[in-house]
Amino acid sequence: MAIISEDDSASDEYCPIKQVDMTVPKTDDPTVPVYTFRMWLLGIVSCVLLSFANQFFWYRKEPLSISSISAQIAVVPLGHLMAKTITRRVFLKGTKLEFSLNPGPFNIKEHVMITMLANSGAGSVYATHILSAVKLYYKKPLGFVPAFIVMMTTQLLGYGWAGIFRKYLVEPAEMWWPSNLVQVSLFRALHEKETRSKGSVTRTQFFLIALACSFCYYTFSGYFFTMLTSLSWICWIFPNSVLAHQLGSGMSGLGLGAIALDWSAISSYLGSPLASPWFASANIAAGFVLVTYVITPIGYWFNIYNAKNFPIFSSDLFQSNGQIYNTTTIINSNFNLDKPAYGREGPLYLSTMFAMTYGLGFATLSATLVHVILYNGGELWRQTKSAFRENKKLDIHARLMKAYKQVPMWWFLILLVANIGVILFACDYYKDVLQLPWWGVLLACAIAVVYTLPIGIISATTNQQPGLNIITEYIIGYMYPGRPVANMCFKVYGYISMTQALTFISDFKLGHYMKIPPRAMFNVQLVGTVISVVVYTATAWWLMGSIPNLCDKSLLPAGSQWTCPMDHVFYDASVIWGLVGPQRIFGNLGVYPAVNWFFLAGAILPAVFWAAGKAFPSQKWIGLVNMPVLLGATAMMPPATSVNYTSWIAVAFVSGYVVYRYRQAAWERYNYILSGGLDAGTAFVTVLMYFAVKEFHWWGNYVDGCPLATCPTGKGVSVDGCPVF
Template sequence: MALHEKEKRRRGGLTRTQFFLIAFICSFAYYVFPGYLFQVLTSFSWICWIFPKSILAQQLGSGLYGLGIGAIGLDWSTVSSYIGSPLVSPWFATANIAAGYFIFMFILTPIFYWLNIYKAKTFPIFSRNLFKSNGQTYNIPAIIDSNFHIDMVAYEKEGPLYLSVSYVITNGAGFASLAALIVHVALFHGRELREQSRSSFQEKTIDIHTKLMRRYKQVPEWWFLVILLPSIAASLFACQKFNDQLQLPWWGLLLACAIGFFFTLPMGIITAITNQAPPLTTITQYIIGYIYPGYPVANMLFRVYGSISTVQAITFLHDFKLGHYMKIPPRTMFMAQMFGTLIATIVYLGTAWWLMETIPDLCEDPSSIWTCPTDTVFYNGSVIWGLIGPQRIFGDLGTYSAINWFFLIGAIAPVPVWLASKVFPKQDWIRLVNMPVLIATMAAMPPATAVNMSTWIIVGFLSGFVVYRYKPDWWRRHNYVLSGALDAGLAFMAVLLYFGLGLEGVGLHWWGNELDGCPLASCPTAKGVVVEGCPVHH
C-alpha cells in the first residue's frame, strides 16, 4: 500500500491522506451555508414555494412534515444523520431501502391517510407527536402522577392517545421487520450458521486473514467476563437500590439481557451483509409494556438494555472485524475499545449535563435549534409503550390492534423470496432481495424525515451505481475516506458555529433560514378540526 501511495504521488495523483484533507476542508467550509447562512438547504421543498396556500401540495412536498416528493437536502447532515453514510452501504442494500421507502411512504401512507383509516385526516400526515381525538397535542404531563406512574382518572379524562398515520405505519413496520429478520436468517443462512458453528468449535483456520492473525495473542474469554459480569451486577444493584426512580425490577433487567443475547446473532448477520439491520426498540418496548405496563422509566431502561446493548455488541464486532483485516493485535483493539467507551461515556454525560444546565427549554422550544427529534421519539415511545401500555394502544383495548397483523406479514414476506431463489437458482439477484432491510426502512421515521430518506437514497444510488460503474478503482480507493472526511468536516464546523455564534444568540433571520417553508404540511384535513395556524375545513 505504501509503495502504491508513492507511485500515485509520482504520477501526480493524490494520496488518500491528501484527499481526506481536501474533502475535509471542503465539507468544513460548505457547512457554513446549511448550518448558518442558508439553512433551507437542509430541506429544499420547492413544491411548497409554488403552492404556498395548498395543504395538499405541502403535505406532498414537505421534506420535514410531509411525504417529501421532490424535496432534497443539500446538506451532508441531512444525508447521514439517522441511518449512517450511504457511501458505505452496498448498492443492493440501498435498492432494498429505496423499494421499502417507496412502498411504505408513497403507497401505504397515502392510502391510510386519504381513506381516513384510524381518523388519519384529523392529524398531520407525518409527525412524531402524540394527539387527542380532536387533533390537539396530547397533554402527557397531565396523566403522570408524582411517582411517574399513569394516573388512570386523568387518563380517562384526557381520552385515548392517537398517532399520525406515518407513526402508525412505522410501528407496524417495526413489528414486521423483526419477524422477517428471524425467518430470513433461518431460511437463507441456517445451514451456513450450523457449518460455521461446527468449524469454530473445531478451530479450523478458514482464510488467510485468520492465519495471519494467529501471530498475535488472542483476547481471552475471561477479559470479556470481567466486563460483562460486574456490569450486570452493577445494573442489578442500581435497579434494586433505586427502584423507586428506575422502576425496572431485577427480572426485567435479566429478560432484557436475554433478548439482546438472542437477537445479536441474526442482527449481526444482516448487518455484515447489508450494513443495515432492523432495530430492536419496538419489540423490547412491546414486551415490557405488556408485562409491566404503567412504568415509563422502566420501559426506557428495558429498551436500553435489550436493544442498545445489541447495537453496541455489533459495533464492537465491527471494530474487531476492521482490526482483523488491518492486522491490529486483538488485545490492542480490545483495550482501545474499552478506553474509548470510558472516555465517550464521560464526555456524553458531561455534555448532556452542561446542555441541560445552560440551555433553557431544551427540546421544548420549537423555535430553537435544540428540538431533539431523537430524544422526543424516545420519550414518546416511553409514553406509548410504558406509561399507557401497548394493550391500550395496540392491544384489545386500543385503537390500533389490527397493526399486530404486521407480525404475520413480516414472517411470511421472506418465504416467497426464498422459494423463488430455489426455483430460479441462476437468478442471483433474487437472493439480494432482503426483506428485513426492505421492511425496516421506516424504522428510523421518525425521527428521520422524508428528506433524510430520499436524499440518502439518491446519494446511495449515485455513489453505488454511477460513480462505481465508471470509476471503480478510484471509488474503491477513496469511498470510505470521502465518507469520513464529510463527517469530520461537518462536525468540526457545527461545533465552531455553536460556540462562536450560537452561544451568543447571533443568528440570521430571513426567508433562507426558514426550514422547509411548508407551514401547512402539518395541518389536518378532516372537517371541523381546529388547530392553531391551520384553516378549518367545513
Template sequence: MIKVHASPSHSLFVFSPPLPCHFFMGFVVVVAEDVNDCPIEEVRLTVPITDDRTMPALTFRTWVLGVLSCSILSFVNQFFRFRQNPVSIGSISVQLVILPVGKLMAATLPEKILTVPMTGWSFSLNPGPFNMKEHVLITIFANVGSGGVYALHIVTILKVFYKKEIQPILAVLLILITQMLGYGWAGLFRKYLVDSPYMWWPASLVQVSLFRALHETEQRVKGRLTRLQFFFIALGSCFAYSVIPTYFFPSITALSFICWIWPKSITAHQIGGGVQGLGLLSFGLDWNVVSSFLYSPLAFPAYSIICSLMGAFLALYVAVPILYWSNAFEAKRFSIFSSGTFDESGNRYNVTRILDQKTFTFDQQAYDSYSKVYLSVNFAFTYGMSFATLVASLSHVALFNGRSIWRQMKSSIQDNSGDVHNRIMKNYNSVPQWWFYTVFVVVLPLAIFTCEGFGGKLQLPYWGVLLAIALGIVFTLPIGVITATTNQQPGLNVITELIVGYLYPGRPIANVAFKTYGYVSVVQSIFFLQDLKLGHYMKIPPRSMFLVQMVGTLINNMITFGTAWWLLTTVDNICDVTQLPKGSPWTCPGDNVFYSASIIWGVVGPLRMFGKLGVYAKLNWFFLVGLISPVPIWWLSRKFPQHRWIELIHMPLIFYNAGSFPEVKAVNYWSWGIVGIFFNVYVYRWYRGWWARHNYVLSAALDAGVAFLALLVYFSLQMNGISGPDWWGAEEGDHCPLATCPTDPRIMVDGCPAVS
C-alpha cells in the same frame, strides 16, 4: 499459479507456472494456496493482506492521544445531540487531526525509557516513527467517544418531561451498566461476526481506506492525484461549501418545490414537505442532510441502498397516503407526519392527566375521563414496520445465513483458519473468553442493583433486567449478521417496549429502562464487534483492542453524563418545544421521540394501544407479514439460482427503512439515495478503478468537512450570538408550515386554515 501483489493499493497480477514465494521486481510474490483472499470484492479492493508485526501499537502516544480524542468527541457529540440538526463528529475527523500531532510527538519526544515503580514494567516515550497501528488504536478510542449514550434519554425525560429528580449516582451507574452489558457477551459471537470473511462490515472499509491514504507512500502518476491529495481537496471543498447551508442559506437543506407552487394548500404541503411531509420532489443540498441520520451513503453496498429506498418509497407514497386519505385510525385529525402523541381533539396528549403523581403509575379512571392516545398515521405505520422488521430479521437470517452460520460453528470447533486475514491474526494472542465473561459477571449484579435500589426510581424489578438481557443475547447474532453485511442495524427498541408493556404496564420509567437494557446491550455488543473487525482488517493485537474499548467506554460515559447534566441544568426550557424561543436549536428530537414512546408503551401500555382495547390493534398483523415475507424471496432465489439479484431483495431492510420515519425525514432519504445510487451503482459499475481508489476516501472527506465547519461556525459565531443574514432563506426548514395541519374539518389548530 501464483498471485503477485504490489503495494496494497495496486491491482492483482497472475503469473504461471508456479514459483516459490519470493520478491520479484519489487513485488511480493505469494503462493496462491497461502493467499486464500477474502471472498468479498469490496474487501479485496480495499484491505491489504500484509502485516508488519514489528510496529508498536499500544504506546505512550496511543494512550495520550487516544484518551484526549475520546474525551473531546464525547463532549462535542453530546453537546450537539440535544440540537434540532445534530452534528455527529465522527472518528474520521480525529484520524485527520491526530496524524500531524502524532508525527510531531515522534519528532520531539525523547526516547527515554520510563519504569513504573514496584512493577518492573517499562515503556518508551518515543518508540519510533508514528505508525498506522498506533493511529488505528487512537481512532478506536475516538470511535467509542463518538457513540451516543442511550440511557441519557431516561435521565432527560425524567428531569425535563416528567419533572422528576434523579440522583446523579443512579444516572452514572445506569449509563455505565447499559453500555458495558453487551461487551460481556460479544465474545460469544466473534467467530461468526468477526472471523467469518462473509461478515465484512462495510462501514469499516471507509476507515481502512483513509488509513491507507494517510500512511502509505503513493507515487503520484502524472495527471492524477494521490488519495491523500484527493482527500484534502475534497475536505477543503466541502468545508468551504458547508458555510452556505450552515450559516448563510439554511433553507437549502430542504428544497420543497411543491410547497412553493401551492403555498396555501394543506394537501400540497403534506405531499411536498420534506421535513414534516411526504417529501415528493424534495431534496437538500447539504451533506449533513445526506448523512446526519442515515450515515454516509458511500459506505453502503448498492443492494442495501436500493432496498432502503424501496422501503421508503412504499411507506411514503403507497401505505401512508392510503391510510391517511382513507382516514384509517382517525388519521385526518392529526398531522400526517409527527412523532408526537395526541388526544381525540387533535391536541398534544397531556400525560400528566393520566398519571397518579404519588405513585407515578397509570390512573385508569383519569384515562377513561380524558382520551385514548392517538398517533400520526406515519408514526403508527412505523410501529407496524418495527414489528415486521423484528420477525423478518429472524426468518431472513435463518433462511439465507443459517447454513453459513452452521458451517462457521463447525469451523470454530475444527479451528479452521478462514481467509488470509484470519490466518494473519493467528499470529497474535486472542482475547480469552473469560475476559468477556468477567465483564458480564461484574456488571450483571450492578444492573439489578440500579433497578431494585435507589427507592425504585427506575420502577423495574430484577426479573425485568434478566429478561431484557436474555432478549439481547438471543437477538445479537441475527442483528449482527444484518449489520455486518448491509451496514444497517435493526433494533430491539420496539419489541422490548411491547414485551414489558404487556408484562408490567402503567409504569413509564420501567418500560424505558427495560428497553434500554435489552436494546442498548445489543447495540453495544455489535459496536464492539465492528471495532474488532476494523482491528482485524488493520492487524491490531486483539488484546490491545479490548483494553482500548473498555477504557474508552469508561471515559465516554463520564464525560457524556457531565455534558448532558450541565446542559439539562443550565439551558432554560431545554427540549420543551412549546416554551423555547423561536429559532432555538435545543429541541432534542431524539428525546421527544423517546418521551412519546414512554407514554405509548409505558403509561398507556400496548394493551390499550395495540391490543383489544386499542386503536391500533390491526398493526399486529405485521408480525405475520414480517415472518413469512422472506420465504418467497428465498424460494425464488433457489428456484432461479441464475438470477443472483433475487437473493439481494432484503425484506428486513425494506421494512426497517419503511419504519424509519418520522425521526428521519423524507428529504434525508431522497438526498441520501440519490448520492448513494450515483456512487455505488453508476460509478462502481462504470468507473471501478476510480471507485476503488477514491470512494471511501471521499466519504471520509465529506464527513470531516461538515464536522469541522459546524464546530467553527458554532463556537466562533453562534455561541456569541452572531447569526447569519435575516432573509427568507435563513429559516431552517422547508417552508411548508401547513404540512403539520390536520384535514378533519372538526379539528381547529392555530395557524391552520379551516377545512371544509
C-alpha cells in the same frame, strides 16, 4: 453475501468480498508498537472532546454527531510532532518494565488505536434519554448515582454479547462490515506513501480537497442558505395548498421531489451513502417508497383510524380532536398511569407515518429471525462445527491475525456477570426510581442474546442495523404496564446492550483489517467506554442544570436550538409503551390492534422470497431482496424526515451503482476517501460555526418553506394557522 469456494481457498491472498479485496492491506508487521504514550494521550483527549461535543450538540434542534473520523484526521500532525519532539530515552532499561515515551515514528497501528478510543466518544450514550425524559419531560426527581449506574452498565453490558458472538461476526470473511472500509481507506491515505501520476492526485491530496470543499460549502448550506437542507419545490409552486405541502415537504411531509444539497442532512440518520453496498441501498429505497408513497397515503387519505385529524407526518401524540395530548394529566403521584384520568382524556392517537413506523418495526423483528434462519442457518451451523476444528479455511486477514493472542472468553464473561450483578443491585436498591424488577433485567438480557447474532449478520453484510427498541418496549409494556421508567430501563438493557455489542464487534473487525492485537483492542475499547460514560453523564447533568426550560418547546424562546428532537421521540415512546402501555394502544383496549398483523407479515415475506429464489434461480435479483432491511428502511422516521431519505438514496445510487459499475477503478481509489473527507469537513466547520458565528435570518434560511404540511385535513378539525375543512 459472497460464498467461499474450494478453489479460491487455495490462494494465499484469498479474500471473497470484492470491496474488501480492493481496500484492505494484505500485509502485516507484528513488531510495530501499539501501546505508546502518544497513543494513550491523544486517544484519551480525543475521547473526552468527542464525548463532550456530541452530548452538547445532542439536545439541539439539528443534532450534530461528530464521528471519530474528525479525530482520526486531527491527530495525525500531532502524532508526527510528538514523534519528533518527545525524548527517546529508555526508562528502567534492562528490566521487565522497560519503556520509552517515544518508540519511533508515528505508525498506522497506534493511529488505529487512537481512533478506537475516539470512537467510544463518537457514539451517543443512549441511556441519557432516560435522564432527559424523567427530569425534563416528566419533571420528576432522579439522583445522579442511579442515573450514572444505568448509563455505565448499559454501555459495558454489550461486552458480554460481543465476546460470545465475535467468532461468528469478526473472523468470517463474509462478515465484512462495510462502514469500516471508509476508515481503512483513510488510514492508508494518511500513512502510505504514494507517487502521483501525471494528471492525477494522490489519495491524500484527494482527501484534503474533499475536506476543504466540504468545509467551505457547509459555511454556505449550513449558515447563509440553510434552505438547501430541504429544497421542497412543490410547496413553492402551490404556497396555499395543504395537499401540495403534505406531498412536497421534505421536513414534515412525504418529500415528493424534495432534495437536500447538504451532506449533514444526507448522512445524518442512515450514515454515509458512499459506504453502503448498492444491494442494501436498493432495499432501503424500495422500503422507503413502499412506506412513504404507498402505505402512508392509503392510510391517510382513506382516513383509517381518523388519520386526517392529525398531521400526515409527526412524532407527537394526539387526542381524537387533533390536539396535542397533555400527558401530565394522566400521571399519578406514584409515577404510574392514572387510569380514571386516562378514561376522561380519551385514547391516544398517532400520525399515520408514526403508526406505520411501529407496524413495520414489528414486521422487521420477525423478518430478521426468519431471514437469518433461511439464508444464513446452514453457514452458521458450519461455523459452529468449524470452531472446534483446527484446520479451518481462512481468508488472508484471518490468517495474518493468527500471529496474535486472542482475548480469552473469561475476560468477557467476567464483565458480563459483574454488570448483571450491579444492574440487579441498582434495580432493587433504587426500585422506587428505576421501577424495573429483577426478572425484567434477566428478560432484557435474554432478548439481547437472542437478537445480537441475527442483527449482527445483517449489519455486517448490509451496513444497516434493525433495532430492538420496539420489541423490548412491547414485551415489558404488556408484562409490566403503567411504569414508564421501567419500560425505558428495560429498553436500554435489551436493545442498547445489543447495539453496544455490535459497535465493539465492528471495531474488532476494523482492528482485524488493520492487524491490531485483539487484546490491545479490548483494552482501549474498555478504557474509552468508561471515560465516555463519565463525560456524557457529567455534560448532560450540567446542561440540564444550566439551560432554562431545556427541551420544553412551549417555554423556550422562539427560534431556540435547545428543542431536543431525539429526546422528544424517546419520551413519546415511553408514554406509548410504558405509561399508557401497548394494551391500550395496540391491544384490545387500544385504537391500533390491527397493527399486530405486521408480525405475521414480517415472518412470511422472507420465506416467500427465499422460496422464489429457489424456484427461479436464474432471477438473480430475487436473492438480493433483504426483507429485514427493506421493512426496516424507515425505522428512523421520525425523527428522520423524507428529505434525509430521498437525498441519501440518490447519492447511494450514483456511488454504489453508476460509479461502481462503470468507473470501478475510480470508485476503488476515491469512494471511501470522499466519504471521509465530506464527514470530516462538515464536522469541523459545524463546530467552528457554532462557537464563532451568530444565527443569521433571511428568507434563504427559511428551511423547507412548507408551513401547511403539519395541518390536519379532517372535517371540522381546528388547529392554529391551518384552514378548517
